[in-house]
Amino acid sequence: MPITEPISVRPNVPVPNRYGAMCTEIYDLDKPPGSLPDVPFYLDRLVGTQGPILEAAVGTGRLLIPLLEAGLEVKGFDQSPDMLASCRRHCAARGLSADLQQARFQDFAYDHAFSAILVPVATFNLIDDFAEGLAVLKRFHDHLALGGRLLIDLMPMGYLTNEKPDIRTWTAANGDMLRIEGRAVEIDLVRQRRVTHDRYERWRNGRLAESELEVMAFRIWGLAEFQLSLAAAGFDQITVGADHQPGRPPGRSSRILNFEARRPAA
Ligand SMILES: C[S@@+](CC[C@H](N)C(=O)[O-])C[C@H]1O[C@@H](n2cnc3c(N)ncnc32)[C@H](O)[C@@H]1O
Structure with a gap:
């Protein structure tokens, strides 16, 4: 696969900034x-x-x-x-x-x-x-x-090079634990562009019940x-x-x- 192919046309890769x-x-x-x-x-x-x-x-x-x-x-x-x-x-x-x-x-x-x-x-x-x-x-x-x-x-501008992972949790109304783990996977200093993978998870009784990946692409x-x-x-x-x-x-x-x-x- 050529490296220049946009993420959006690759099969099974989420469209960036989808907000699902x-x-x-x-x-x-x-x-x-x-x-x-x-x-x-x-x-x-x-x-x-x-x-x-x-x-x-x-x-x-x-x-x-x-x-x-x-x-x-x-x-x-x-x-x-x-x-x-x-x-x-x-x-x-x-x-x-x-x-x-x-x-x-x-x-x-x-x-x-x-x-x-x-x-x-x-x-x-x-x-x-x-x-x-x-x-x-x-x-x-x-x-x-x-x-x-x-x-x-x-x-x-400082956000462009921030590599600190973003890990947070919430409790849903039914008691599920909802969790996000976001990590920078690409930082392009020339295009001032940053891509993060945000993994959303639903935990119930200590088991992973559901997860979703959001690919987030930013320009700073x-x-x-x-x-x-x-x-x-x-x-x-x-x-x-x-x-x-x-x-x-x-x-x-x-x-x-x-x-x-x-x-x-x-
Ligand atoms: C951080 S939320 C902000 C929502 C709201 N404006 C607020 O202040 O809470 C970003 C929103 O941008 C939308 N979004 C992302 N890319 C977009 C695009 N290209 N065109 C329109 N909406 C977009 C997402 O669906 C999401 O609802």
Whole structure:
């Protein structure tokens, strides 16, 4: 098999960044709707926004739901049927109706413009190719109204070479132990790309009842590289902060970078 053949065409190898059933179940246990410190940050940044907002790769609705509950008009798309099904369940349980579509960053399309587009929790890093990332930024730009804002959170560069395994456990409602073991299997410093194998497991009475492999492929952007890419896609008023703390500049210990940019008003 030639080494250049993309993972996605190899038989029996999971499509990268699939977010399947066990991944969704654990996402919901680990990050239920309304969790994580970015929620008050986004509520604050979006207060008073007129017109529809788009959350790209909306997932389980972790952020979408508190935004809807605050009275904002938010729509979302995601490529994972499992994550979207969870989002629909969470919305229904709260009597919320949301416009949700199955689509990818690379091909989403709406027939109207948005006042703001959000890409929280470093999900943009799951676009693992530079040219594709640039094309998606242009697609965001073209889906914003004049003066509309793009808010994107990215992992800092240090994540590219982090080789520490990620091992965590949770207890499901029925008492099963759910476990993830994630390891970097490929770090490409030239393409700024990293692949991890995340093994999801369900343990019952000390026996492995189920397991799933998620192949996760990321591209890590340099800070100035991303600012230049936003400008190349047509954005202005580009700012970057850190850790969802307004006014905090990025530094050595930053855990997440918070970019904001505007489609020029005219
Ligand atoms: C870390 S979760 C974030 C979910 C949600 N935005 C949140 O803040 O909790 C990443 C999401 O990106 C979705 N995703 C991954 N690659 C995608 C792509 N190419 N197009 C659309 N969605 C994608 C996954 O299905 C998953 O729901």
